[in-house]
Amino acid sequence: MSGSPTVRRWQLAHELRRLRGDRRLSEVARSIEVAASTVGRWESTEMLPRQRDLRSLLVEYGVSEVEQQRLLELRRDAGRRGWWQRFRLNQSYSTYIGLESEASEIVSYQSQLVPGLFQTPEYMREIFQAARQVKTPEEIEELVQVRMERQQIWKREDAPKFWALLDEAVIQRHVGGQATMCRQLFHLLDVAQNPKIEIQVVPFEAGAHIAMQGGPFVLLRFSEPEFNVVYLEGRTSSLYLDDNTDVANYRVMLDHLRALALSPENSLRLIRRVADGFSRP
Missing domain, CATH: 1.10.260.40 (lambda repressor-like DNA-binding domains)
Known part of the structure; x- marks a missing residue:
């Protein structure tokens, strides 16, 4: 199996x-x-x-x-071991990687950060350092290695469909300075060329929206057998929801967010404008 x-x-x-x-x-x-x-x-x-x-x-x-x-x-x-289990990861993160590795579709709403599967190594290092949850450069490099390994999913023929909804703060926030953000945003534009990846930005001008009082979340869908899991990540703990009612509530949130977001085409135009702004001295 x-x-x-x-x-x-x-x-x-x-x-x-x-x-x-x-x-x-x-x-x-x-x-x-x-x-x-x-x-x-x-x-x-x-x-x-x-x-x-x-x-x-x-x-x-x-x-x-x-x-x-x-x-x-x-x-x-x-009972077998996944590749991620050779690293020193907490149980919740290990569980997420294991689910992500076989999802047929991933739908993500991010309010502050570029999704991990789209991050550049230098962007990763900046957010790991800023989080102050790791103590040594060696630990940070291990987390970077894990995240880069996760990104190998895009080389698979059966890679999942990925729909990313990003608050505009994700692309406007200066993570690591202008050069780091410029490279990160142009990398986003590159990955968006993958036909399995769709990126939409919820602009500041959309005002208050349904996800503002919560945090980021990810909906993972599986086809054989069919089931869904919602992942909520916190600083010290994470939560997995697979009850049908909970999943339905998050689907409604995603529908509302998509209605407020710019179209994929206009989202990429906005990302390019912001990236061009970061590239200027």
Whole structure:
């Protein structure tokens, strides 16, 4: 089956929630002699079930032998290591990279920063230094290396579709000085030539909008099986939402933002004007 172990873990958790249906966690847990909290952790991606526990659970659910083999294989793939796990990353960031690596579509709203998949190395170094969450140059270079590795996704034939909604502050803010921002914005113009990438800017003149009281967020869509995850990144913690109601709310926000944003063509014109301004002494 292969693929991202993070996505396999997420898929397995979805399957287990679906199979349990309306049964109580305590009822299911009692039948296979584990704690109810353990079953809950299996369903929330916090913990992978052991193979024998998973088989017992599937038997309890009356799953066919063929379907059992598929889900047991899914569990084996979920236990493998992704390339990002050789780095010293926190669990939340590792989870995001694992999901990103297999998403079929990524929709991102950014209020302050260029999306990581479009950043230049010098822009990355500036924001990592400014965040003051890493202590040494070596740690910063490791984070840059991870982000550059993530950008290899654009060399794949099955690269995701990416729709980026950027507040105008993203392109106007002086990150690292004029030369750094000039190169970063011209890099944005370059990546926008990829037919799978669409960039729109929400201009200052749009005024107050639906996402102003929240922060940046990313909607990741997966096709096989079909499910969606919203990622909310904070300074000290991050949140993943996959409840259908939560996902629908963020889709509404994206629809509102897209209606306010400049067209892709006019967005690129604005980015070029700002980049040209940064290029002048």
